[in-house]
Amino acid sequence: MSEKRTEIGEIGEFGLIDRLNEKIVIKHETTLKGVGDDAAVIACGEGKVKVVTTDLLMEGVHFDLSYAPLTHLGFKAVAVNVSDVAAMNAIPKHITVSIGISNRFSVEAVEALYAGINAAAEHYDVDVVGGDTTTSRAGLAISITAIGEAMEDQVVYRSGAKENDIICVTGDLGGAVVGLQVLEREKQVFMANPNMKPDLEKYTLVTARQLKPDARMDIIHELRDLEVVPTSMMDISDGLASELFHICKASKVGVTIYEDKLPIDQQTYSTAVELNLDPITCVLNGGEDYELLFTIKQEDFQKLEKHPDIHFIGHVTKEEEGKFLVTKSQTAVALKAQGWKHF
Numbered sequence: 001m002s003e004k005r006t007e008i009g010e011i012g013e014f015g016l017i018d019r020l021n022e023k024i025v026i027k028h029e030t031t032l033k034g035v036g037d038d039a040a041v042i043a044c045g046e047g048k049v050k051v052v053t054t055d056l057l058m059e060g061v062h063f064d065l066s067y068a069p070l071t072h073l074g075f076k077a078v079a080v081n082v083s084d085v086a087a088m089n090a091i092p093k094h095i096t097v098s099i100g101i102s103n104r105f106s107v108e109a110v111e112a113l114y115a116g117i118n119a120a121a122e123h124y125d126v127d128v129v130g131g132d133t134t135t136s137r138a139g140l141a142i143s144i145t146a147i148g149e150a151m152e153d154q155v156v157y158r159s160g161a162k163e164n165d166i167i168c169v170t171g172d173l174g175g176a177v178v179g180l181q182v183l184e185r186e187k188q189v190f191m192a193n194p195n196m197k198p199d200l201e202k203y204t205l206v207t208a209r210q211l212k213p214d215a216r217m218d219i220i221h222e223l224r225d226l227e228v229v230p231t232s233m234m235d236i237s238d239g240l241a242s243e244l245f246h247i248c249k250a251s252k253v254g255v256t257i258y259e260d261k262l263p264i265d266q267q268t269y270s271t272a273v274e275l276n277l278d279p280i281t282c283v284l285n286g287g288e289d290y291e292l293l294f295t296i297k298q299e300d301f302q303k304l305e306k307h308p309d310i311h312f313i314g315h316v317t318k319e320e321e322g323k324f325l326v327t328k329s330q331t332a333v334a335l336k337a338q339g340w341k342h343f
C-alpha cells in the first residue's frame, strides 16, 4: 500500500498555509486574531492589544549574498516585520532575532548582519529582546519576530473594507522587483566575466528598493495625527494585485482600480522598459515594495487629499462586481493575483 503524497507545488504556498491552518484550534479569549492577517492580535487588558508577526528569510530563496550586503540584509529582515506591524496600525516595540548560520561565515560577517539589525532597531525605535542562534548545514536563515502595541479600537484588519471606500497606496510600486532584475542581470554579467565591474550607478533607487526597503511607520504616525483610521490595511509584500485579493476575500468586497492612478517612479518605469518588462505588471505583481495598501471612508478623503505620498488608486465595490483594473484606454480588465512562487 502506498501512502498518498501531494507535492507542495500542486497546492501552492497559500494552499499549504490553508491546509495547515484548518487544524489550528484557538483556546484563549485573548486571541483576538490568529492566523490570517498581517499580524496576530492579542488582548492585554484595559483595551490594549499586542500584535505579533514573524518572518523567515532563507538564503537562496529570499536573498542572494552575492549582491545583498549583510548589513542591508539585517536591516531588511527587521523592516519587513515592522511593515507587518504597521499594516495593523500598531507601533512596533520589541523584536527577537534568530539565525541559522554555517561556518562559512566569520564572526565579522555575523557582526555585519547585526550592525544592520541594530541600525533598524534604532530607526524603528524597537528593542531587541531575545532570539536564538544555531548552526546551519547550508546557507543563512534569519527569523525575526516583531511585537507591537495598539489600542484595540485602533487596530486595522484586512476585513474592514466597505463598498465605496477609497483605495490608497503609499509611495511608489514596482521598484523592488525591477531592482532585483537589475541585480540578477549584473550578477550574470559578473559571473561570465569577473573583470567586468557591475554598473549600478543609474539604478541606485531601484536597487535600494530591493536591498534596503523602509517600512512605512511614518505614514502610521501621520494617519494618527490626521485622525484617520483606515477601514482595512495590509502591507504590499507580494504585489498589489495579490494584496487586493486578500482584502477582497477578507472584507467580502470587490475593487476597481485605475491604471493611470498607479504610482510608479520614473527610474522604475525606464528601467523596466530597458529590461523588457511591462511597468504595470511590475507595479501589480512585483512585490517586496513594503508600501501600505489601505482603504478609507469617503469622508476621510479631504484629510489625506494633499498628502504627497498617499495615492488614491480606486474604490471598493460590491463583491459580485468583481475585481477590475481600468486601463488608460478605459477598458476594464479582470485583475489577476500572481504573487511570487517560492515552491
Ligand SMILES: [Mg+2]
Residues within 6 Å of the ligand: 038, 083, 084, 087, 234, 235, 236, 237
Ligand atoms: Mg503583510
